[in-house]
Amino acid sequence: MSISAAFFAQAQDVSVIRNTIDVYSNAPNVGSAKFNAMGGSNGALGGDANSLLTNPAGLGVAISGEISGTLSVTNNKNTSSYAGSSYGYSINKGDLGNLGAVMTFQLMTESAWKFINIGVNYSNQSVENYIETPGNNNLVYDFPDGGSSSFGRHAYDRYGYLSKTSFGVGANYNNSFYLGAGLNFLNTSIDQSDTAIFNSLADGSSEYFSKQNTPFTEKANGFSASLGVIGKLSPNFRVGASLETPTFWDIDRGYNYYNDPISGDDFGTENRKLTTPMKATVSAAFIASKSFALNVDYTLGLTRPKYKVYGDAETELNDFFKDHYKNLSELKIGAEYRIKQFRLRGGYSYASSPIDALTVKGRYNNDGSITENQSYSNLILNDRNALSFGLGYDFRSFYIDASYQNISSKYSNPFLYGEVNNNYEAGYYSPNRLISSDASAVSDVKNIRNNFFLTFGWKF
Template structure:
């Protein structure tokens, strides 16, 4: 299926689509070092506040209180290649990744209800992502056909995103006869995004580089949203458990400030707008095997049941919705995690796979020789993602310390540079002196690698 020219002409930028999926349609999954070491797989195990990230029924599994805090150190590296050249960008950042607690209330009654537990969990992750693509001297742009001294080659491009995504959850879980657990939670989201889209052209005569910003960029978004979740866990036997949970769409309110250029009335200035966005409804099914107190294994499968949807205020939101309706695949993820205990020591490992969010897409792009033509991509803008993790821990009875490591990789094709003026829209690139337009994209190949480290300190009471 091809991307219509009208869509990308009026949808502002590729970054809008990427952020819709990565920032506003995903759920923060940064938990404790234990949770992260098991690749976020705990939907049928539960027992701590991180249950609010997967299945709130897991709150009911706890039989004692607990609080913990987690330091996260995130390392992000992008390698972007095109026309035989590669640019690398890397950044390491430390932050509070997770904090949470659970209070267990034993019920002194003769009914089968054993505990009512209350949990709170805060999850926080960086949205920083910089993709710096090299230039291609074969892609030539004539700013003035009559003046050859103003010809320039494409010198490079950068998508820069800086920000955070956080999720604060409150929930309650109940334990019926140590065989059935139910729970519910409320989730409150906050996101900050500062996005840049910068294109460079190198003058063919003097090699000077001129930088251009895409129309309506840079932009800043400050957003908030909320969702609710419900879940259940049941024991089929002392060793086997099944779980299921449902999280409503996240209902976002997005406030944006953006730079615009060459407006017939205002010239170059700053605009503001508000958007309403609804993320996909998500369902998770889980299974766990608890061989003994020394070994446990959990598998989670999460599926998006609906598609991203913007409230329509005009043509831009309408065409965004049309794009997601035609090209978005319901996102799915499988997570597997295990824990083995040797006295007070804990050994953990996990793996997760998330599918690509888009069908194959066909666009007009420049090849390495600078010739424009149609090309189909199975991984345009985003692709599938693999996560491998491991961790260790030590239990001091009342206190515990856990550490873990995650490696997250993905490869995708990164389109940029396309933009032009139409009858009712303008997506060109602007510098202080010139305007750059293109009917076709340049495309770089990106390998993304994230190396994350986590350290958790907790107290049981």
């Protein structure tokens, strides 16, 4: 399949597509150190507030009250390789990653309903991401004023946060069947830029260019709801299922734009409505004894991202997702082994690529020539692997847990495409100069995220 010209004609193309999938369609999944150590897999185990991240029925499994707080230290490193050179850049962040609490209410009746429990969970994660790509002296652009420059560097720069606050209730029926429901409130703030640097062949001076409609900012809030069930097949086996509705986002945008090289920059605002995919999760757990437990979750996206149409931009984005978006598919496996008060945990998760194979109509080669109709199986984003492990110690009423998580992904990163017609459209610009490019440069990006979590908790 190929990307239509309309896709790359959008000034906000790659940034908006990446953010739609990577931020808005990917709710924060940061839980306690235990949850993260087990790969985020607890859909059939439940028992604490992090159940609201996978299956709210897990709230009904709890038999005592609990409150916990988790500190997170994250490292996000992108290495972008192009034309025989590489740039690596790391972002380190420390923050409050998770807060969770469960209140249990034992029903002192002869009814088969044993507990009605209430839970709240707050997850927060940084969405900062910086991809800087080295230049190529063989890529030479001729400017409208007659000057020529070679490509110096390019950068996508995004910073901000994504948070999710969930409230839920879970019920325990005869210690064998559990029901749950949750309401989720999401917030995000994004600042995004798309910048290229070109070096004059005449005097070697450098000039910075921002793409049309960038930099831009977005502040948004979203809402979703979830339902779940867990059933005991035997004392050792449990199965679970949950459904989360689409997330309905209300996005306020502000962006820089230009009309022509004489009038210079201006600033515009707009509002967008986005619906991100509905998700279903099925789970299974094996509890060999009080010493060992294993859980497997499989999540499938049932719909695709869709913007409410106000104009051509939303129509083109929807057309892209209709033609090229693949439904989410994610597998998570987690295990815990207990040795008296000690806890040993490990996990693995895999998320499939969210985008089909794509073909760009023109790609710059290292020598500056152009190859037409170049196909990529991993353009913009790709599949993701995560490994994790952790330790914990239970002081009876109090506990402390720690975990480490490594997430890796490799993908092809397109940039520089932007056609300029009648002195505006989607190219790169400075106050008095415009760049029009009918081909893309494509770098290879390796993303590695190393995350550390420390949880302090109290059971009552």
